[in-house]
Amino acid sequence: MLTSGEKIYEFAEQLFPICRSITGEGVRETLSRIRTHLPNLKLHEVPSGTKCFDWIIPLEWNIRDAWIIDPQGRKIVDFQVSNLHVVGYSTPIDAEVDLAELDRHLYSLPEQPNATPYVTSYYKERWGFCLPHEQRLALRPGRYRVRIDSDLKAGSLTYGELILPGHSNKEVFLSTYICHPSLANNELSGPCVTTFLAQWLAGLKDRRYTYRIIFIPETIGSITYLSLHAEALKERVVAGFNINCVGDERVYSFLPSRAETTFSDRVAQHVLHQLHPGYLKYDFLDRGGDERQYCSPGIDLPIVSIMRSKFGCYPEYHTSLDDLNLITPEGLFGAYLVHIKCLQCIESDFRPRITVYCEPQLGKRGLYPTLSGKESANAVKIIGDLIAYSDGRRSLLEIADRIRQPMWELVPIAEKLCAEGLMLRE
């Protein structure tokens, strides 16, 4: 049932060229492609002007083309080549300007002279172009033709939502961004990995928890979604992940929830500690994405992020260098697997309580390995340690941390002990 890294990567390649923003046709196009993998994904439209807590859904932005033509008549900056060349939410323009005027509308990075920056201006109307700094420096005085064929008008904010029912109405929540244009690690990796995680979850024959998976634009999307569903989420969500920056092959990163010790925090750190012990642990002060909304006072959802290279912490971040060369099938697949391990831990956790006083006689039940040796001694040790801490107060996850074993080693043992009547699920 497991997907491969190649499939995730191919999906990223397919979505990469689409010009996404926090609203508009690019978002709809992206969601419709995701729906090819998740037929039950529902698309929702929230009209411009809708009040969401302290915010208002902005006008919808769409763009068809944009370019700069130099005094010699050459098209030197072209939206068709890269959608990063236009400042997101640029108002339309069609004018001839001299270099000084043009320059006031240009954005570039002196420290990364061959990279085009990713710039947006959602809440202040302006127009602008982004380009490599070395190209900007080479511009000569003269008259330039500039054209942005965009419009900014009443429409709606679009998001996708998939509910996968489980035995319990308690929920696990997955959220990811669909507002970034042609950028790869931050952010096509998030929706691509989440799509295949959702597919894996949809294929499970038995789900303990209900899964709520949303594909939203960052910030305004989570605020919008919370304004509609905060009470349900607060009541039901037991754990959740804001999935983003999961595509490259560099070191894993962990961003805790504001509360720092929720079920999600403990699961994520257990899995990372077992699988990738060199992971970087950030502070909630290092936050920057939708954890800002999900963990805000009064909302307080147990949402964490497991990332590869964290937003703001890698040189290609928010530039044209964050492209399909930065992410890899292996990078995407690693993050996908780590999230699956987390979801499996969440699904299989419970508070075990041993039903007999003193150690049970395992030999007579065939729970002792028949072959002796170092490996079997270790297996016996794990059984003994699991039993010793199965006091009805600790969960399997807590026991796993205490006895320094991966939780997935304990689950089959606990199931055997339950089947033998030696253990109860509290």
Add this chain to the structure above:
Amino acid sequence: MLTSGEKIYEFAEQLFPICRSITGEGVRETLSRIRTHLPNLKLHEVPSGTKCFDWIIPLEWNIRDAWIIDPQGRKIVDFQVSNLHVVGYSTPIDAEVDLAELDRHLYSLPEQPNATPYVTSYYKERWGFCLPHEQRLALRPGRYRVRIDSDLKAGSLTYGELILPGHSNKEVFLSTYICHPSLANNELSGPCVTTFLAQWLAGLKDRRYTYRIIFIPETIGSITYLSLHAEALKERVVAGFNINCVGDERVYSFLPSRAETTFSDRVAQHVLHQLHPGYLKYDFLDRGGDERQYCSPGIDLPIVSIMRSKFGCYPEYHTSLDDLNLITPEGLFGAYLVHIKCLQCIESDFRPRITVYCEPQLGKRGLYPTLSGKESANAVKIIGDLIAYSDGRRSLLEIADRIRQPMWELVPIAEKLCAEGLMLRE
């Protein structure tokens, strides 16, 4: 309104020559000089023999003159030159003694041969002289004339008390010593700095808390004061400082309360960490002053000490070397400022609660800096972090520690947010 270090230092120079002890005219003279700066200071007299918990107010001690005349008729030790030459609370003597007898009444420091030690004998009657060890070694056999013109009779223990009313009857408590003769860091620095802190507090147009400021002799003074006011103090005091050893320019020192985590402990450490991160943190086991009484079982006031060179921990301590050369305007002023910062933190602390779900839209309220750049990014970060933790459970002080910012940076932001209706004071 801030005083200068020079003014504090000049006041120390003025008080230095007065011969203070735990009772007597030197205390009254000192308090009357303090009253020139604090006209509302009230002097209280508690008669000798009064029972105070397990203690009894001793007889009052006064001294007019004292000297030793050597066999050659030279006045070799003279109270008029330094009041440290006489053991505090010495009984009167007027006699001719040989060197052997005299030597039984001499006190000196072999390890610091040119310093005169500070010695007292409050609760056992004796007489004695203090002198440099090198002078003592040079004494030749012969008949010496010794004279101490003192008296020890029923009188009273004198202390000063200033109450500065605030909006609340909850109190902040400041206590300092007025029992040391000509000694500078320990202790004229305490009453001098406290005098100007009280003056600053008296000049505040708005006080949230009531301030109780006392000038007392060490140990017997605090026991006496507590025997009169313990219940009121236990009910009202939210924070307090035992102000002593605040005059030299060496490293700051912190002595916690017995409880270790009171409001005073947290405020003092926050301020020291922000302003003087290299400060020395002592243990309550290193105590030695009136924290012994204020933090005793059943009293348990939240009293801490912020010092420069801590009593018992600098070479000049309790010797004639602890003189006006050891303390400086800068040293006194630094300690004065640290205490003012603490009092400001106490006055301005509250539990903020954000009134909207999710992050508020700061842009539309002009709470985003208009100029961008590193500094403004930092300012935005502080606002965001303050809001993120304003959950009604943490105080501003706790938030400041959590987000690693000085509390005084948060106060004006919190006020702006309250004014915008985005924040409530819980």
Add this chain to the structure above:
Amino acid sequence: MLTSGEKIYEFAEQLFPICRSITGEGVRETLSRIRTHLPNLKLHEVPSGTKCFDWIIPLEWNIRDAWIIDPQGRKIVDFQVSNLHVVGYSTPIDAEVDLAELDRHLYSLPEQPNATPYVTSYYKERWGFCLPHEQRLALRPGRYRVRIDSDLKAGSLTYGELILPGHSNKEVFLSTYICHPSLANNELSGPCVTTFLAQWLAGLKDRRYTYRIIFIPETIGSITYLSLHAEALKERVVAGFNINCVGDERVYSFLPSRAETTFSDRVAQHVLHQLHPGYLKYDFLDRGGDERQYCSPGIDLPIVSIMRSKFGCYPEYHTSLDDLNLITPEGLFGAYLVHIKCLQCIESDFRPRITVYCEPQLGKRGLYPTLSGKESANAVKIIGDLIAYSDGRRSLLEIADRIRQPMWELVPIAEKLCAEGLMLRE
């Protein structure tokens, strides 16, 4: 009243040759020798087949002789030389076998070629011999005569129990093993030290707590005892020690209870920290003895172990090298003393509360040392620190840890203060 290390060692020499196992005459013989020191020791017999929680008392095993005779007619392995040569609980055999067949019943240690291992097979019937690996390698093909004159039949499990009543029916529990044959550190040291600890306790004129001291076979013995007495133990036991591996002179070891912070844990670590600060602190995951039963979920007794070289952690463990050369009078006596210190701490602990506000005037009560100097200053400091923390919330043990003094320094001071009416026992 203190015994000497020589007496403990001589007792170990006397018990060493007896062939003990988890049942049988060796156990009875051992207990009858212990009874010469502890006349009130009661012997209990629990019949084979009795159900004890998840376990069943096995058949009783006795052995009279055993040997291997080689093809040349030489007795090459002889139970009379060392009882370690026979696998514990070996079924009887009397046969002639060739080398290949014999070899399937031999146990040796390739890594320690001159040591005979200690091997048992309590719950699976088999026969076997243990011998040095170098001897095994030298065996030549041919017919061997093997004989084990043992029997395995319904009988009983034997254990000893001594109850020493105290003023309180709350109990201190000591448990030790009597199931190891000729092995010295693990385990004759345990019952030998425990015998003399019990003798010391029996000689105390005043016992605050009731002492329950048991001499049992490991695992099945503690499970049996708990099956009979768990409810009483759970209600009454305030502290306890599983005494084993207390005979050599190497570093002290500490094994905590599962709960990690019981009274026993705190006492043991206080004593070790004060007397042997270099001790090794193990984790409960390193357990292996009867703490597995005493600390199991639902039993949860406050039982810890203070050892010298811990089981499983020294090269001679479970081999013929763990002999009377490994343990010494000094080693045994050191462990004996550490346990006595622990028992004294347990007996003398209480929650002191000072009866006066502020520091009491110690001078007038003669509680200040009359001679001054460094040592007396330290004594004054200890009195002051004890008083400062005698707030009725902390026990003497907790205060001792807080003020970094051995608890036994505080006990006589606390008694003096109680006698003066300055301190109450809460």
